[in-house]
Amino acid sequence: MRKKTTVPLKESCVDAAREVIAESGLEALSLREVARKLGVSHQAPYRHYPSRDHLLAAVMSKCFIDFRAHLEARQASDNPDQDLGELGRAYLSYARSHSLEYRLMFGTPWPAPAEHPDLVRNAVYAFDVLRGVLRRLGEHMPAAQIDQRALFIWSCMHGLSGIRAGDVMQHLAIDSAVAETASEQVLAMIGLALRPPE
């Protein structure tokens, strides 16, 4: 029994897979469960996804596309320093408001990447937003130094997102003014790290 939908089955499988993961965890994801949720035959999802891993890669790939779109929709700024700050704020707000998608992108073992080139490409596209801002900030900077800065900033943002999502920070008696403005404090420290040498 195939339910009539306006969305093609290929896309609705991705949405249903996300729902299964949200409701029951990653372990519960299977093509069978997705078919059940959509009210289609057990075989139907296999027309588009040869395996659970292919569907998971499609879900993760979509997360990276959405994440990149969220980063690109940040407050516009012509000043590259300010733009980097806005990018950081957009990153942190995504991690906080889309914790499931964030965990899927950054905290989930990847399905064999060689078989899922779209996933790899969309992850690189998202990372390239940061590289682009850093290139505008450091004109004529060698690519290796751009990547050094990108890895550093990504570490700060990923770490702060994880710390804020966890339970430890609130018990460390961190100065309350610092804790309450943690994002801005960490972004300010990043700004100090990127100061040009005098």
Next chain:
Amino acid sequence: MRKKTTVPLKESCVDAAREVIAESGLEALSLREVARKLGVSHQAPYRHYPSRDHLLAAVMSKCFIDFRAHLEARQASDNPDQDLGELGRAYLSYARSHSLEYRLMFGTPWPAPAEHPDLVRNAVYAFDVLRGVLRRLGEHMPAAQIDQRALFIWSCMHGLSGIRAGDVMQHLAIDSAVAETASEQVLAMIGLALRPPE
């Protein structure tokens, strides 16, 4: 049937709980399962731990004690800048070599902290190692600024640990020299952030 051990039951429960988590995941942890593993009666662990959460808090608390000891055992240095670098290396090596303990400390929902003051105290003790190094680095620095720096450095270290443990980084075509020396690159950026203003 009570197995004869040289270790008191209270401590051996913690070790057995760690094993249960390592083998079957946090969901599998129960006082019953720990009793089974130790070959003691179902009731025996309750003499020391009124609930699973009390045992989990004891496991986590032990992780923080071990983590602090690992940080304190870092390469000694009289130079506070170098000492901070050694502390960072010790942090990253612990996260890599003790991934289960690391996840338990920083990636696990805490049992109600008000009921587990030892856990809170040992977490603060571990964080205080970083505060201590930063105080020596910035003599007469206000406590709020020490905490600002500590939160920033912790974010970098926690983020880099998570990134290195995950699958994404290797697919982002990051400059190979940067990727291969990620720890030193991020520590160098932290050093730049802490430069005194000219």
